[in-house]
Amino acid sequence: MAEIRLTERHRPTGFTRHYYGHPGGPRVEVPPPVSLRLVQYAGxxxxxxxxxxxxxxxxxxxTLHDSLEDAMDQAKAEFRVRRDEWRHAPR
Incomplete structure (x- = not known):
């Protein structure tokens, strides 16, 4: 659907933290991403x-969101990504 390559302007806000690991095992924080993609699967x-x-x-x-708007809001909250910064990505 859409993607963005993050720049210096898109530093993580700390709004959300993501971790690798399984319940009961060690947790390691996921490093900041280089890019974000919005994907919607048929059906x-x-x-x-x-x-x-x-x-x-x-x-x-x-992360899974109920709508495109919710996913874009999440990217804005985490990385200050504006809606006009997303570019169309081939499916």
Missing amino acids: DEPRVYLFYCDATGEEMTD
């Missing part, structure tokens, strides 16, 4: 995933 509408990606484009973690 899953209107829900939208917000993928947090590393420098190679690999997903590090994700």
